[in-house]
Amino acid sequence: MSNPFSTFGSLSAQSRSGEVQAALAERAKIMQLCDASGQAVVTPAACGNLPHAQRCAIAIRIARANGSEELATTYATLFATMQPTPEVAAIADGAGGADARGAAILSYVDTVTLTPAKASRAHIDALLGAGLTDSDVVSLAELVACINFQARVLAGVRLVEETFA
C-alpha cells in the first residue's frame, strides 16, 4: 500500500520532465509540509469528536467534489484499512448525515468545499449546537480547507507536468 502521506513528497521523483522535477525539488520542503499537514488533519493524535475514519471519509468526499480521483484514491486506500462502518463509508460516497450532528458536519463540508462564498455564521452555530467543541470546529475547518488545498496542488502539478514535459 502506498503511504497516503507521501503523495506530494514523491511527486518530484516520479516526474517525467527534468524541468518539473527540478522545480518540485526546489520546493521539496513545501511538498513535505503538504503531506505532513494532510496527516495532521486526517489522522491527528488528538482527534476530538471526529474519529479518523470519519475524517478520511470526508477527505475522499472533498477530493471527489474537486474532480481529483487521484487524491480520492489515495485516501480510499487508507480508508479501507480503517474498517469503517457503513454509515461512515456512506459519507465518502456523498450521502447525507445520519443524524443532526452528521447533517451539520456535512452541510459545512459541502458548502465550504463547493461554494465557500456562501458559508456563514449559521454553519458554525449549527456545528456548536450539534455538540462539537471549539476545537472540533477549527479541526473540521482545517480538514476541509487542507484537502481542498491538496486537490488544487495535485491538479496544478499535473497541469505543470503536461505543459512543461
Next chain:
Amino acid sequence: MKPVTRFTTDTLDWEPYITPVDYDTATPAQREALQETPSHRKISKYTLTLAHDPESLKYRSPLFNLIMYGKDGLPRAERELAAVATSVVNHCIYCGSVHAARYIELTRRPEVMDTIFADGTKAEIDEYSQGLFDFAVALSKTPVAATQADMNHVRDLGFTALQALDLVLASAIFGWANRLMHTLGQAVEPTES
C-alpha cells in the same frame, strides 16, 4: 463591530465566531504551534483561533510562509495577485483586503486591484496579469476548472515551470486560508485601538 461584505483595499479587522485560545492558558501543544507564527509579540485573533487545532497549525504556518515568501520563482507581487484572485472566487473579504494592499505596496498599481474588486472574476487587466489571474480563478473553482489550455497560456506568457508551480501553490494555499478566514469569522470595520 460592523461587518464588511464588499471587497476593499482598506485595512480591516477580523472577528472570529468562536472564542480564540487565551495565550496565558494555552496548552504546551498550542504554545508550540504558536511559535511557528512570525511574531510572538502580537499574535492575531485569527492565529489564536487556529490554535484550537495545534496539530495542523504547526504545519500550516511554515507552509504558508514558504509558499508566499520563499525565494526565487514567481515574484512576490504575482503571488499576491494569485492570492487576491482566489480570495475573490471564495469571497474572502479579509484576505482580499490584506493581499490587495500588499500587491499595491509592491507594484504601485492600485488600478489593477480597483478593477478586480469592481468586476470580480470577469475583471480585464493587462495581458500578463490576466493569464495569471484567470488561471488562479479557474484553479479555485470546485470542481477544479483549470485546464491544459489555461496552463499552456501561462507558459506562453513566459512562465518557467518553477514559476507555474509557485502560481499553483499561491492560489491553492488561499483556497485553504479563505476556507478558514471566511468561515470561522468575518471581516469587520477596524475599531480604534
